[in-house]
Amino acid sequence: MHSNTSKSKPLSRRERESARHRQEMLEAAQSVFSEHGFEKARMEDIAQRAEFAVGTLYRFFASKDQLYLELLRDKADVMEERLDEAINAGKTPLEKVRNIFFTRLDLFWDHKAFFRLMVQETEGSLHKPRLCGDENLAARYERFLEQLEAIFEAGIRAGEFRALPPHCLFAAFEGVLRNYVARLGYLDPDAPRDPAEEEAMFELFSHGACLAPKSQ
Amino acid sequence: MHSNTSKSKPLSRRERESARHRQEMLEAAQSVFSEHGFEKARMEDIAQRAEFAVGTLYRFFASKDQLYLELLRDKADVMEERLDEAINAGKTPLEKVRNIFFTRLDLFWDHKAFFRLMVQETEGSLHKPRLCGDENLAARYERFLEQLEAIFEAGIRAGEFRALPPHCLFAAFEGVLRNYVARLGYLDPDAPRDPAEEEAMFELFSHGACLAPKSQ
Amino acid sequence: MHSNTSKSKPLSRRERESARHRQEMLEAAQSVFSEHGFEKARMEDIAQRAEFAVGTLYRFFASKDQLYLELLRDKADVMEERLDEAINAGKTPLEKVRNIFFTRLDLFWDHKAFFRLMVQETEGSLHKPRLCGDENLAARYERFLEQLEAIFEAGIRAGEFRALPPHCLFAAFEGVLRNYVARLGYLDPDAPRDPAEEEAMFELFSHGACLAPKSQ
């Protein structure tokens, strides 16, 4: 699942254990961060939930900030990969957009705790000071935005999307998607996934809330 | 104690001064909260910006949490009033929705700092633990949601909106609106208001991103 | 006694209290630092000895390092002044040197705790990393060294001192003085001052340990 980036070297038992412990800590961190938010999360709680001592956390992460950052980075890796696949799988721009929409919903259901965290702390975007500090993460997100914008532009040229400013299309897309996800995160955390509802949300993005279509 | 909403009694000079001081403190709090977020904002900074001593803050607000809450409540008062007007001003459900959309944009431009704060700390909704504690605020928000839902339902019955679950309509509406506002808050805080863009956003909500409308 | 540098403004009661508290804290810090050394001294101990809470220390000093530094600076002010007087009071270079010698002994007896601290932490010189960081202090010490060297040079030209490298004269002078002081700090901290002994030490510096003088 979590293939270590790429170069597969035969890891020693020690190294494998170490990697596992790191994962456990990230898991615990995610859980605590998403419960209380970054500021209120206590390193001791994270340690406890990971079933390690506080000091051990610091063997893996230099500081609370770093821990948070690495958590985001790790998750971002996963997401990026799946989103790239989703984009490539679509033929037309509309298909690509549709794939992105549903892949992000998939990701939400697979990483609920993480999304709650994202929503809480980042309000979905990466424009928070804590995160802007990280070149890597910011650049990566920028890249994603540009990709999306390019897709929308292509879609406009192809006559699939209306001739509105791409960043507006993008804003609407993100808004519909994020707000839906955010709501899912709150209201009844145990509610099951509802494909019809998801389809409705995409419909709302693609064809709007009104019946009588305005020609343009 | 601090009645300042409607019942008009002739306020003494003392009372008027007191009310003014309270306003100055709330203003300062908003400014500091929106700059650093709730956790990192320091009471001393707020006091300094309000040009009062820390102790004085505590004469008006029992705690940092309370200060935050009252700030939200005060602003909520203003917003509620203007939104109620907007709703009443619209004849049809669609008109009402349209009015709400643009009134909220008006409010955003009139209360930018507050919106930044809302976006930062509340991710736009009021589902944060800190706020859920407050009966008043939560109830008020609930009431607004119900109103909106009722409008959407009416719109569906009237054939103005598509027959999708009202909460989906609502989610799309909120998403498009909030995400647009959130973006405005980040990217270039000095950029001027752009009516065309706003119209585009509403168009996207009402008629979607795609050219070829699906009949339903 | 502790005239606030120079410009005398009428201090308010608040300000006078504040200054007094600062002094108390410095006093306590000196005491604790000189007992345990910088590293082992705990801010809590200092606070306790000053009869304040820890937090209060930090209203006056930004950090443990700063506290230490300001302590040194404050004392250095006093010493500098008295040494300058001593130097100016001497007519010939030898007299100046003699005055410095005994003034430093006076200072030792007036500020025993501080000297213990100096000896412990600084080995008498200011070449410790913690202190080299401070421009002010280092520069000030440098100035003193140059002054001394100039005096020795003058003394050599005047035929009062032997024609040895001034820095050697200086090293011998400092060595005899410091080591004597260091010893006093250890052995029986309650032993009274002994003028005869002090005279003997100066004699040893000026005319050496041997009876038969070598001509040079």
Added chain:
Amino acid sequence: MHSNTSKSKPLSRRERESARHRQEMLEAAQSVFSEHGFEKARMEDIAQRAEFAVGTLYRFFASKDQLYLELLRDKADVMEERLDEAINAGKTPLEKVRNIFFTRLDLFWDHKAFFRLMVQETEGSLHKPRLCGDENLAARYERFLEQLEAIFEAGIRAGEFRALPPHCLFAAFEGVLRNYVARLGYLDPDAPRDPAEEEAMFELFSHGACLAPKSQ
């Protein structure tokens, strides 16, 4: 237990390796201690510099304090031996003192890192709390002091030294020597040894800084 001074038994390879490892650790400890001082030196740094794991350090030394102590003891052994030789090599008290003086300079040049450590942490004497705890070391130093005192007394009786309190002679001797060494440790750590300067320093101790000798 760890007899390694004189009684020669044929050591097994194991024992020889062990002894070598111990030496490497002491070497590393000296290096790290002299760089950062005792408190700031970290066991992990020492281990790393010795190219062993932390745990291994603890097989050889019960604690950081012990490690420090044994380091001092080991070095003290060497110094003691050479100083004894120096003392015995001198015929007259003055010769003995002279030998001690220059032997200690030899030792300084042979064990610079150690002297830096001594100067930093011990201010040259052994009156530091950390060390006073050690009977052995303190007693040994005491013995050296007594020896020196006896030499000075003998010198006084022999008419080689002036009739001043022996502890004053001793204080001047130690002061001149130590301060010179301390200076060498700071100023330009790469400066070469300067015999003329050394001779000047001894001259200063023996015949003083002033030209005109006071008869006594």
Added chain:
DNA sequence: AATGAATGAGGCTTCATTCAT
């Protein structure tokens, strides 16, 4: 009402020491 110095609980972080492999 206003002030702001004082308080002290609580969080982050470090590092000597242990122990299972």
Added chain:
DNA sequence: CATGAATGAAGCCTCATTCAT
């Protein structure tokens, strides 16, 4: 013997809150 991951006590520092003036 060697290893180095794990431990957790302890120190520095922050800041919401109080209270005497």
